[in-house]
Amino acid sequence: MQCTDIPLLQQLPLPAREQLLRHCEPFELVLSAELSTRGEPLAHAHFPIEGFLSLVVDVDSHPPLEVGMVGAEAMLGSELILGLAATPWRALVQGAGSSWRIGAQELRGQIQAIPALKALLQACLLARVHQQALAAACQRYHLIAPRLARWLLMSQDRSLSDSFHLTQEFMALMLGVRRVGVTEAAGHFQDVGLITYQRGELTVLNRKALEAEACSCYAADKAIYRRLVTCSSQ
Structure with a gap:
């Protein structure tokens, strides 16, 4: 295991x-559910067990754009570490599953x-800052096909x-294209045998x-996480 x-x-x-975990409760991640709303206080943090979330931002009248993913490797609500009440994005369940949920105030106490x-969690937050900076450059300079391959790999992970x-339609929204x-x-x-895609099943x-x-x-992206979070904690 890496x-x-x-x-x-x-x-x-x-x-x-x-x-x-004594202060957490199991929570079902329902596909397409919205777990946080931009600008509103975050009531809970989530540690995904299975499934994953997309962090999306809405700018003016433009379609939403994904700025990050949260799976079992991370936590939804990392901004709580900084004492912030409001969240800067919407969190949507992209892959159904489950998580451990903890109240925002309870998490602050446990920290x-x-x-x-x-x-x-501080290391995890720092990694997210680095990864989001990288994602911004990726969106500006890399072509759609390499970005789609990256996004599919991140989703599969x-x-x-x-x-x-x-x-x-969802892939296009997440990539902003x-x-x-x-x-x-x-x-x-699909033509070269890398994926199959039919009726929304990839x-x-x-x-x-x-x-x-x-x-x-x-x-x-994986190197950033390995350097700042996991391997540094071992």
Whole structure:
């Protein structure tokens, strides 16, 4: 198992993890559910167990744009570490599953009570800042097909499955491009045997080849997480 494959909570020492989980409750992640709203106070933080979330921002009258993903490697609500009440994005369930949920005030208390948790979440927040800066440059400079390959790999990493439900319209929204661009890129990947896509169900057939198609940001993103979060905590 690589460093980036280790779920966030499993990186805590066992006593610290058990103490935190005593204050959490299981929560079902329902596909397309909205767990936070931009500009409104965040009532809960989530540690995904299975499934994953998209962090999206809305600018003026433009379609929403994804600025990050949260799976088992991270936490939804990292801004709470800074004492912020409002969240800067909407969090949408992109892959159904489950999470551990904890109240915002309860989390702040546990951060102060568990030094290992505070250090881990601070590292996780720092990694997100680095990754979002990288994502901004990726969107500006890289072509649609390499960006789509990267996004599919990120989704597969967090779904823990070779198959997941995606529409071309949703992919286009998340990448901030026209649907025709996604259609062409996905069609090419399907023609060369990297994926199959039918009626919203996408399956990755050749991950190694898809990694070769992805832009350099995919490997860079994982390296950031490995350097700042997981391997630094071991």
